[in-house]
Amino acid sequence: DIEVQLCGDAHVQNLGSFAGPDGRLVFDFNDFDETIEGPWEWDVKRMAASIVLAGREANHRHATYSVAVEAFVQRYSTSMEQFAGEPILQVARHQTHRQQQVKPITAALRQSQRATxxxxxxxxxxxxxxxxxxxxxxxxxxxxxxxxxxxxxxxxxxxxxxxxxxxxxxxxxxxxxxxxxxxxxxxxxxxxxxxxxxxxxxxxxxxxxxxxxxxxxxxxxxxxxxxxxxxxxxxxxxxxxxxxxxxxxxxxxxxxxxxxxxxxxLNDHKGSIDLEQLKGSGLESLAEVAGELMARGHARSGDACMITGYCGSGAKVSKAIRDFAIEYADQTEADFAAFQNAIKANKVHLADLTPAA
Structure with missing residues (x-):
């Protein structure tokens, strides 16, 4: 295994914006409750499955969210290849650009400006x-x-x-x-x-x-x-x-x-991804940014050269992970349907969290 510091919470809705130490708004992963040292592909596979589920939630066709997953893995691979050839300190300081052009990110940043x-x-x-x-x-x-x-x-x-x-x-x-x-x-x-x-x-x-x-x-x-x-x-x-x-x-x-x-x-200019913003080209654009962010995190904590050697051009890896992600998303939806059926059959008690008036 090629190990890195896993985000652990690698899914679409764990991406969001917040204020950095200098007051500027930053878009990145938010929560790290599950972070641990582990194989790099665990994060990649989980994010890929999340992209499929988010695409389905946004009513995208199979072809659209499949392309988004491949775009995510391809950006991860090309970013990792770039980091493998850069000075370590430069990789550690790397900032993703072009974020303002991505509609879901722009919406999250607007939300952040109001969340004081x-x-x-x-x-x-x-x-x-x-x-x-x-x-x-x-x-x-x-x-x-x-x-x-x-x-x-x-x-x-x-x-x-x-x-x-x-x-x-x-x-x-x-x-x-x-x-x-x-x-x-x-x-x-x-x-x-x-x-x-x-x-x-x-x-x-x-x-x-x-x-x-x-x-x-x-x-x-x-x-x-x-x-x-x-x-x-x-x-x-x-x-x-x-x-x-x-x-x-x-x-x-x-x-x-x-x-x-x-x-x-708790809340220093924090903004989250709205699944409604993933319609059109939003899903693929967000997936590419996620790939770059994940690659940077893995390159900061692991061996970028070894990961690049494994991924190669990224073409074969992206298709293999796409197929895995679709199967895993199918299983996730089946599990959720079973959970809902258990609630309807009173096998699982559903708590009422409606705030008191």
Missing amino acids: PCDLLRKLTTPDEHGTPRFRDKKPVFWRVTDHEAEQVLRALDLYYETLRPESQRMFHLFRPIDVGFKVVGTGSVGMRNYVVLMEGNGPADPLFLQLKQEVASAYNRYRPHIVHEHQGRRAAQGQRSIQPISDLLLGWSSMGGHDFLVRQ
Whole structure:
């Protein structure tokens, strides 16, 4: 096997935009909950299957999403070949260009411009009798925690502080905690502990939202049992730093109650991919960008020359992965249909997460 640091969450809707350390908006992979050292093709195959599923969701024909998968693998191969011949530091700093010309990315960047911490402050909080912002209860998806639980979370921030880089430690000292909430999060993390800390910097108009997200062993660990990580939050944070040239200034980790946590900003100009934007040429264009981003991450953490030697021109590899992706997407849809049938037959209980009025 040719091993790299896997993204682990290599799928279309894990691509999105966020603010880099210099304030510029960046488009890249967002989450790294499943990151682990593993064979490069695992990421490629998963993203390829995701492109097929996204294409079907956008009502594309078989030929269209097949071409998109091949375009993804071809861009991965050609980018890797380019990186194999470049100085290592140049590869580590590589930035993808032409993103502004890709409709789904443009839409995500527009969303990012609106997604400010102040916007989140308006959505999640209300002033108390002293004018201090407090989290609103929106059970069962969001609520304020008890004072005892809040104390535990704030103590965890002391451990988190030690994981920050020195320049980020100095900046973090300028913020003070205001309130603590609990947020129910997406499909892969349902049932996990996920806290949100509201902090205030230079006055009420300078909010910071930190997310403490529980991390467990990567889903890939069952296939990589020889790899042991003592702290799953550190695994996720260090994996992200290994893959990306630009990451959250406040990325770190902590522990609480015997559980591991990743700590990061909750919403700093974050935007996501809208599947509606994948109609027309949007899917193929996005797939090509995904191929370049993935190749850069793998080249930063693995041997670009060896991967290039395996892929060759990319033609045979792209067709083989296309065929795999279509079969895997078929299986995914069959699994989801079985899941829906189990719900209808009351074999699986479906929780009601409609927020209370």
